[in-house]
Amino acid sequence: MRLTTKGRYAVTAMLDLAIHDRGQPTALADIAERQSLSLSYLEQLFAQLRRGQLVSSVRGPGGGYQLAREPGRINIAEIIHAVDEMVDVTRCGGSGNCQGGGQCLAHDLWMGLSAQIHDFLESISLADLVEKPHVLDVSALQDGRLKKVRDERTEAVASGMRGVGP
Secondary structure (H helix, E strand, O other), rough: OOOOHHHHHHHHHHHHHHOOOOOOOOOHHHHHHEEEEEEHHHHHHHHHHOOOEEEEEOOOOEEEEEEEEOHOOOEEEHHHOOOOOOOOOOOOOOOOOEOOOEOOHHHHHHHHHHHHHHHHHHOOOOOHOOHHHHHHHHHHHHHHHHHHHEEEEEEHHHHHHHHHOO
C-alpha cells in the first residue's frame, strides 16, 4: 500500500485541528509542536489542504487555520486525496501494466483491496475520530506536554531576566 508519511501527517494534523477547534484559528506552530512535526512541512501540507477546500486560513496576529466544514463532513479519504496521495495496493497504480506491460494474475484482487480501503477511509469522518475516547486521551497528554514545555520556557526566560539589571 502506498500511503506515505505525507498522507499520515495530513490526517494527523487535520485531526489535531478538529480536536482543538474553539471557533478561533489554530496556529500551525501549535500543531507542529503537539504532533512533533516540521512546521515547514505542515505549511506545505496546509497549502494543499486549503486548495482542496478542507481548511481556510486567517492571516495576521491570532491567525492560523480552521476547518472549512464541520468535522462530520470531512472524511479521511478526502484528506489523503487533497495532499495528492492515493491508497493503492497495486504495483501498477491501477493501470493494469503490472507484468511486462500486461496485467498480473492478481491485478483484480489488488484493485478490489484498494477499493475496499478507499471505501473504508471514505466512511470515517474527522468527527468519528474526535469522538473516540482514546483519541481524546492521547490529545490531552499531548496538550499537557506542550503546556509543561511552555511553562519551562517561560520560567527560563523569567530566571534569565531576574539576573539582568542594575
